[in-house]
Amino acid sequence: MTAVRPAVPRSPAAPAARRFLRNRMARAGAVFLACVGLLALAAPLVAGHDPNAVDLAAFREPPSAAHLLGTDSSGRDVFARLVHAGRVSLLVGLLSALAAVALGTLLGALAGMFGGPVDAVVMRAADVVLSFPSLVVVVVLAGVFGPSTAMLVLVFAAGNWPTACRVVRGLTLSLREREYVQAARAFGAGRPTVIGRHVLPAVLPQVAVVGTLLVAQLILLEAVLSFLGLGVQPPQASWGNMLTDAQNLTLIQTMPWLWLPPGLAIALTVLAVNFVGDGLRDAVDPKGARS
Amino acid sequence: MRPLLAVDDLAVEFPTDDGVVRAVDGVSLRVGRGEILGVVGESGSGKSVTAMSVLGLVRPPGRVTRGSVRFDGEELLTLPARRLRRIRGGRIAMIFQDPMTALNPVVPVGVQIAEAVRLHQPRLGRAAVRARVLELLASVGVADPARRYGRHPHEYSGGMLQRAMIAMAVANRPDLLIADEPTTALDVTVQAQVLGLLDTARRETGAAAVLITHDLGVVAELADRVAVMYAGRVVEHGDVHQVFTTPRHPYTRGLLAGRPAPATAPGDLTPIQGSPPDLLAPPPGCAFEPRCALGAGRTVCRTSRPERVAAAGGHVSACHLREEPV
Numbered sequence: 001m002t003a004v005r006p007a008v009p010r011s012p013a014a015p016a017a018r019r020f021l022r023n024r025m026a027r028a029g030a031v032f033l034a035c036v037g038l039l040a041l042a043a044p045l046v047a048g049h050d051p052n053a054v055d056l057a058a059f060r061e062p063p064s065a066a067h068l069l070g071t072d073s074s075g076r077d078v079f080a081r082l083v084h085a086g087r088v089s090l091l092v093g094l095l096s097a098l099a100a101v102a103l104g105t106l107l108g109a110l111a112g113m114f115g116g117p118v119d120a121v122v123m124r125a126a127d128v129v130l131s132f133p134s135l136v137v138v139v140v141l142a143g144v145f146g147p148s149t150a151m152l153v154l155v156f157a158a159g160n161w162p163t164a165c166r167v168v169r170g171l172t173l174s175l176r177e178r179e180y181v182q183a184a185r186a187f188g189a190g191r192p193t194v195i196g197r198h199v200l201p202a203v204l205p206q207v208a209v210v211g212t213l214l215v216a217q218l219i220l221l222e223a224v225l226s227f228l229g230l231g232v233q234p235p236q237a238s239w240g241n242m243l244t245d246a247q248n249l250t251l252i253q254t255m256p257w258l259w260l261p262p263g264l265a266i267a268l269t270v271l272a273v274n275f276v277g278d279g280l281r282d283a284v285d286p287k288g289a290r291s
Numbered sequence: 292m293r294p295l296l297a298v299d300d301l302a303v304e305f306p307t308d309d310g311v312v313r314a315v316d317g318v319s320l321r322v323g324r325g326e327i328l329g330v331v332g333e334s335g336s337g338k339s340v341t342a343m344s345v346l347g348l349v350r351p352p353g354r355v356t357r358g359s360v361r362f363d364g365e366e367l368l369t370l371p372a373r374r375l376r377r378i379r380g381g382r383i384a385m386i387f388q389d390p391m392t393a394l395n396p397v398v399p400v401g402v403q404i405a406e407a408v409r410l411h412q413p414r415l416g417r418a419a420v421r422a423r424v425l426e427l428l429a430s431v432g433v434a435d436p437a438r439r440y441g442r443h444p445h446e447y448s449g450g451m452l453q454r455a456m457i458a459m460a461v462a463n464r465p466d467l468l469i470a471d472e473p474t475t476a477l478d479v480t481v482q483a484q485v486l487g488l489l490d491t492a493r494r495e496t497g498a499a500a501v502l503i504t505h506d507l508g509v510v511a512e513l514a515d516r517v518a519v520m521y522a523g524r525v526v527e528h529g530d531v532h533q534v535f536t537t538p539r540h541p542y543t544r545g546l547l548a549g550r551p552a553p554a555t556a557p558g559d560l561t562p563i564q565g566s567p568p569d570l571l572a573p574p575p576g577c578a579f580e581p582r583c584a585l586g587a588g589r590t591v592c593r594t595s596r597p598e599r600v601a602a603a604g605g606h607v608s609a610c611h612l613r614e615e616p617v
Contacts, residue, residue, distance in 0.1 A: 180395045186346055186387075187384070188378075188380035188410045198395055
């Protein structure tokens with residue numbers, strides 16, 4: 001008799017990936033993000049112009065063969081600025097979400113695993129952070145230290161770890177009661193070892209979902225702050241500060257090439273990230289998925 | 292000679308919304324080197340909680356309120372966490388009831404055994420750990436260990452998985468194995484095999500064992516001594532042969548009388564009447580009194596707790612009426 005391998009998956013990742021790919025919106029979002037990411041990565045190659053080269057002889061020119069999306073108020077090529085701005089906006093969003101989620105996951109796992117005073121301190125700290133409007137914090141810090149991209153990332157991370165922390169803590173509390181965690185401890189594993197071997201791998205899917213949705217929020221927040229002049233500083237382009245140019249009605253009515261490209265870039269990127277996040281959530285949690 | 296494991300007057304409490312549950316109330320046990328102690332008793336009698344408190348793993352909010360657990364002369368209840376971790380899985384290893392839940396379902400079985408090895412032999416190289424795991428798997432009768440190493444728990448059968456669990460338990464050559472109902476979750480057909488394997492593995496490493504079970508047949512076959520637990524206490528403790536032939540506690544007598552004999556017809560079983568006491572409000576006297584064939588209603592049994600009294604050959608029992616005939 002030949003041994004028949006049962007058709008069971010080796011790990012839960014494969015069916016999750018399949019569920020994700022069946023979701024049309026998530027697939028479209030992922031493809032769009034891949035394109036935006038590629039454009040941003042290849043910015044110096046595709047831009048065609050120096051994003052910061054000022055040409056006062058050719059300012060606010062409408063789109064033409066020489067300037068695909070026209071030029072801005074300082075005569076800089078809008079397309080070149082758009083793709084270079086993508087680098088900054090995506091980088092700030094990704095880096096700060098990554099940092100926030102890493103911090104939140106670590107603290108959440110510690111709080112859940114150790115409980116007692118550790119749990120109390122971490123969760124109260126989370127409450128404090130959540131009760132601060134992060135916009136105000138950035139405004140204050142920008143005033144004190146002067147606005148910079150690095151500061152943005154730090155403040156975003158410091159202000160957004162509680163979401164991941166709460167999710168991970170909840171999952172850890174339930175994982176802690178599993179018999180295999182008890183067994184691992186009976187075999188001499190300390191709590192940090194249990195976190196590394198059993199908790200982190202198990203919470204990773206949920207953390208990925210939280211992180212993805214956070215990327216969208218933070219891209220948006222970066223755009224808002226840069227628009228207000230408190231985020232990424234000119235001449236470095238970001239989608240937010242490109243919109244600053246379009247702060248008057250005449251420009252908005254007559255020169256859409258100044259504000260439409262960065263506006264659309266922000267809206268579509270955030271939308272795409274959210275679709276991917278939703279898709280991930282449904283893929284990770286088949287029980288909660290809509291039919 | 293100093294016993295390998297000496298549990299004295301151990302008490303474990305679990306606070307609940309309805310009051311404090313004394314799951315273990317004054318348990319004392321001895322296990323000598325290379326010896327098998329069978330611990331029997333019905334569900335909720337405190338067998339597993341006793342086992343977990345030996346390893347310092349009573350789940351919060353439960354806590355040990357009294358007593359001592361000495362292993363090889365060392366008090367475990369007050370041992371610093373770091374040294375306790377070295378004993379867990381190193382010198383004392385535990386075999387859990389259901390291998391399906393005691394192993395992480397998304398981590399390959401071989402990797403989990405390797406982890407148990409690496410925790411106690413951190414200097415061992417990757418290849419050496421893997422070789423050791425394959426050797427362990429082969430020694431417990433897992434066919435084709437190289438192929439099974441990377442398989443997940445759901446790709447094993449229950450019996451095969453419990454073999455892997457035993458391999459994991461003996462990986463660091465422990466002095467003491469604690470097996471908490473190691474065959475309860477298995478098919479009847481493989482129970483005997485797994486028990487045989489457990490005994491072989493134990494013999495090869497010279498380990499002592501605490502075998503928690505509610506199968507008296509298993510105890511009679513494997514154990515040297517037996518402790519009978521009821522409502523968080525040890526009611527009788529002694530040499531297996533002695534306890535089984537001349538039981539001194541009415542509860543033990545009831546358990547032995549309740550066993551089906553080969554010729555027993557359905558309906559001819561003799562159960563112990565009633566059910567175990569509510570541990571939130573245990574009877575003030577002997578916990579077994581309401582169900583006892585001898586002592587039910589007697590004033591002494593209702594009002595005072597029987598002390599443990601040792602008879603010849605270390606045969607201990609806790610009953611006011613132990614001298615009365617069966």
